[in-house]
Amino acid sequence: MNLYMPLAERMRPATLDELAGQEHLVGKGSILRTAIQRGKIPSIIFWGPPGTGKTTIANIIANTLNLPFFQLSAISAGVKEVREIIEKAKHQPGSILFIDEIHRFNKGQQDALLGAVEKGIVTLIGATTENPSFEVNSALLSRCQVYILKPLTNEALVHLMQHAIKKDVQLKSKKITLKETSALINISGGDARKLLNLLELVCDTSENEVIITDSFVMDIAQKKIALYDKKGEQHYDIISAFIKSIRGSDPNAAVYWLARMIEGGEDVKFIARRLVILASEDIGNANPTALVMANASFEAVNKIGYPESNLILSQCTIYLASSPKSNSATIAIGEALAAVKKHGDLSVPLHIRNAPTRLMKNMGYGKDYQYSHNYKDNFSEQEYLPEEISGTKFYTPGENAREEELRKFLKNLWKEKYKY
Numbered sequence: 001m002n003l004y005m006p007l008a009e010r011m012r013p014a015t016l017d018e019l020a021g022q023e024h025l026v027g028k029g030s031i032l033r034t035a036i037q038r039g040k041i042p043s044i045i046f047w048g049p050p051g052t053g054k055t056t057i058a059n060i061i062a063n064t065l066n067l068p069f070f071q072l073s074a075i076s077a078g079v080k081e082v083r084e085i086i087e088k089a090k091h092q093p094g095s096i097l098f099i100d101e102i103h104r105f106n107k108g109q110q111d112a113l114l115g116a117v118e119k120g121i122v123t124l125i126g127a128t129t130e131n132p133s134f135e136v137n138s139a140l141l142s143r144c145q146v147y148i149l150k151p152l153t154n155e156a157l158v159h160l161m162q163h164a165i166k167k168d169v170q171l172k173s174k175k176i177t178l179k180e181t182s183a184l185i186n187i188s189g190g191d192a193r194k195l196l197n198l199l200e201l202v203c204d205t206s207e208n209e210v211i212i213t214d215s216f217v218m219d220i221a222q223k224k225i226a227l228y229d230k231k232g233e234q235h236y237d238i239i240s241a242f243i244k245s246i247r248g249s250d251p252n253a254a255v256y257w258l259a260r261m262i263e264g265g266e267d268v269k270f271i272a273r274r275l276v277i278l279a280s281e282d283i284g285n286a287n288p289t290a291l292v293m294a295n296a297s298f299e300a301v302n303k304i305g306y307p308e309s310n311l312i313l314s315q316c317t318i319y320l321a322s323s324p325k326s327n328s329a330t331i332a333i334g335e336a337l338a339a340v341k342k343h344g345d346l347s348v349p350l351h352i353r354n355a356p357t358r359l360m361k362n363m364g365y366g367k368d369y370q371y372s373h374n375y376k377d378n379f380s381e382q383e384y385l386p387e388e389i390s391g392t393k394f395y396t397p398g399e400n401a402r403e404e405e406l407r408k409f410l411k412n413l414w415k416e417k418y419k420y
Contacts, residue, residue: 007171007200008193011164013056014063020160020192021152022053032057032147036064043117043124045102045132045141048149051191054127058098061125068092070122074104075265075306079112086116095122102126103135104268106305110137117143130267151190157181160192161199171200175209183217238264239274242317246275247282251321258317268309272298275316286326286400293319326398336394346386379413393418 013019016026016033025032035041041061046054062069070085077099089095097113099105105113116122117140124144128135132146152160158181165176184202188195202220203210238260245253261271272294279294297316301309355365370380383390397403397410397420411420 006197007164007168008196010168010170011160011196013053013060016057016060016064019053019056019060020156022057022149025147025149026057036061039065041065041123043144045126045128045136045144045146046149047128047130047132047146049151049190050129051188051193051195052149052152053192054149055098055100058096058125058127062096062098065094065096067123068095069098070095071098072100074099074101074109077109078305078308079109082109082112086112086121089116089122096125097122098125098127100127101129101265103128103130103132104305106303107137108303109305110140114140114143152192154181154185157185157188157190157192157195160196164196164199171203174203174206176203177209177211179212180214180217181212183214183221184212187217187221239270242271243274243278243282246278246317246321247325249321249323249325251318254317254321255314258313262306262310262313268301268306268313269298271313272301272309272316275313275320279320281330282325282327283320283323284326284329284398285406286324286328286398286402288402290320290323324400324402326400326403328396328398328403332395339389339392339394343386343388346388349383349386351382352384377413381414381417391417393420 016036019026024030027033032041046057048054058071059069061067068089070089072081072085085097089097097116099113102110113122113124114137117124124140126132126136126144132141136144158178161178161181161184165171165178184195184198188198198217198221199212202212202217205220238257242254242257242261245251245257258271276291276294276298279290283290293316297312300312304312350364351367351369353360353365355361360366370382372378372380374380385392397407407420410418414420
């Protein structure tokens with residue numbers, strides 16, 4: 001065995017009997033175990049939290065059935081890589097293609113798989129942490145059996161660590177006392193792979209004797225581990241740093257935090273969605289093209305996926321960070337919403353109401369409305385707000401070149417009413 005492998009790889013189970021948890025899938029008499037024993041399995045999607053055994057079960061299936069096994073990561077692979085493997089599989093009957101994080105494949109990439117799965121050129125095994133009903137094409141999903149993996153219990157995780165300490169060649173050469181386990185389990189978030197690699201990191205602090213306590217683990221983790229939990233505190237810390245760097249017009253910091261999210265496997269659509277929001281919230285009419293750019297980027301990454309989306313996200317991030325900033329639109333809608341809550345459902349002035357029926361016309365709906373295009377400069381100074389809040393200015397143009405133009409334009413139109 002390669003002793004330079006991480007502990008999680010060295011301890012990866014080789015048989016179903018060695019697997020921790022997932023008895024409902026691989027226990028005696030289970031559907032999946034029975035299919036494996038019979039030597040014929042359907043295409044499968046494994047859905048479950050990180051580090052619960054999705055990749056391990058796929059490897060066990062291939063090894064047990066002694067079938068050709070190809071593996072791709074949806075983060076780094078594209079249509080080209082998928083087609084290359086399908087061509088190889090045509091000459092190797094029974095080939096299994098395992099795709100990790102299959103939810104990151106876009107429609108085109110998933111469609112490239114469909115024909116090969118239908119014709120039996122490959123048996124697909126996909127792994128995903130996201131609900132496949134939303135993230136996997138219905139045509140592909142209908143040809144796969146979905147198996148749900150459950151989070152590993154604390155007892156199972158402790159058993160994994162104890163087993164590693166007892167059986168791993170490197171760990172059993174030391175005197176290791178597993179005194180406390182809460183920190184190891186909490187930091188790893190129930191992910192068996194992270195757990196074992198963290199255990200190894202802690203044990204590597206000494207050549208001979210290691211007493212593992214929660215405080216000791218926390219000290220090691222804070223010094224040596226760059227965590228990125230997509231559902232945890234760091235997820236929110238890093239997206240906050242990302243947004244604030246763009247808002248602060250620092251493209252260098254913004255790209256760094258973007259890289260941290262990409263490296264951590266953050267959902268490409270989550271990042272792109274936040275850029276669209278920021279384009280209006282922090283740039284707005286200081287540069288209206290920012291929203292166009294952000295929206296185009298969202299559409300593009302949604303179609304393309306990783307890894308090519310890295311380029312699109314980088315371009316958009318740099319553009320937004322380098323753009324003039326204004327939160328005037330954000331303030332305007334905030335103040336307007338506050339006015340709605342304060343004053344309730346104020347009546348629409350009669351002259352700007354629609355009058356589709358004779359009765360409404362007789363009641364004065366639309367009476368004396370001045371059609372703007374009939375007047376000089378396509379403008380007629382009339383009231384558009386309810387009487388109770390007449391003259392209230394919600395929008396104040398920001399201090400930037402583009403909105404200074406808007407300020408002059410509005411000031412020229414409204415003269416005294418809104419005090420632009």
